[in-house]
């Protein structure tokens with residue numbers, strides 16, 4: 001029996017584990033190691049903050065997905081990987097592997113900016129626990145309005161949720177007739193609004209400038225944060241921004257356990273089959289992958305690896321590993337692209353970039369109420385698909 005260990009129980013890890021088990025039934029023991037027994041549909045976290053979803057609506061138990069399919073689950077953090085000895089260490093065990101899949105996502109590096117984050121003075125939308133806390137802070141603003149800052153610090157590589165929250169907060173405040181009491185600032189490391197770490201998507205710069213102007217959402221671009229004090233964000237250029245509520249995305253790095261396999265920020269270089277460039281028996285997918293930015297920017301920003309991209313990577317990596325194990329034909333390379341549905345409160349936008357970075361064959365940002373319906377429908381579809389382990393579905 002071939003031993004396969006998968007690190008991470010989210011979009012990438014679960015998809016890869018289910019696909020490997022499906023393709024290698026009877027030939028491989030698949031074990032998922034994750035520090036969290038919850039699969040959370042992360043794209044809906046802004047809706048949890050707004051009070052439009054409950055945590056239970058978007059959460060599944062990883063063990064409930066894996067055990068009926070004969071996949072072992074170790075609910076512990078991987079602490080270290082020894083790629084020469086082919087072993088993963090957790091606090092309580094050593095797991096030997098023939099093949100390893102890494103899908104451990106980002107480490108949210110609040111520590112790189114003093115005062116940033118839920119243990120400091122700002123809120124965050126990136127985990128379920130953070131979103132639940134941010135939802136309470138948002139309720140407090142509705143009860144006692146004041147200035148709101150939403151945005152992304154330097155070295156972020158996921159900009160969509162901050163844009164969504166700026167639009168959703170605007171819509172909710174207008175619905176409650178409170179908008180005139182809450183100035184909203186979109187603060188970002190991006191060189192222009194709509195850059196999103198990928199050099200824009202079609203007309204996204206003009207699109208966001210117009211949509212922000214219509215809603216009187218101010219923006220401040222090209223900014224790096226020095227530190228956050230209670231009620232005040234201090235930028236590296238000396239500007240001080242007062243706030244009552246601030247939701248700021250933190251810098252991303254790779255998680256500690258996989259950092260030695262990657263670049264100085266812990267993201268890991270891969271080949272076209274998402275294999276580690278030195279250790280060919282290690283596949284790396286999702287946010288853990290290193291992708292060079294499309295262009296230098298005055299303040300460094302990272303390239304987003306979306307859920308859509310992560311699922312594609314997981315399927316291709318699983319196919320490639322299974323082909324190697326069974327001696328079957330290896331899959332050809334695939335073009336990575338972005339397809340995103342961004343909520344805007346009353347409406348939504350569909351954003352596409354193919355390939356991911358410019359120059360591109362196709363890229364656009366289009367607004368339509370129907371995108372909002374598609375986004376809610378996709379949430380239900382994806383949770384159904386994961387609950388039943390139908391990883392082969394699109």
Ligand SMILES: Cc1cc2nc3c(=O)[nH]c(=O)nc-3n(C[C@H](O)[C@H](O)[C@H](O)COP(=O)(O)OP(=O)(O)OC[C@H]3O[C@@H](n4cnc5c(N)ncnc54)[C@H](O)[C@@H]3O)c2cc1C
Pocket residue numbers: 007008009010011012013033034035036042043044045046076077078079103104105106125126127158160161255257285286287288305306307308309310339340341
């Ligand atoms: C708020 C928000 C909104 C988003 N909206 C969209 C959207 O609209 N569309 C879209 O396409 N994408 C969206 N994304 C991006 C999408 O969620 C990510 O691309 C996707 O989650 C990446 O999957 P992953 O498996 O690489 O990492 P993650 O989802 O981050 O999962 C990492 C997993 O590894 C586990 N882990 C971490 N460290 C260890 C360790 N040491 N040992 C064991 N396990 C570990 C974690 O517990 C987790 O299970 C959004 C993300 C966020 C946060």
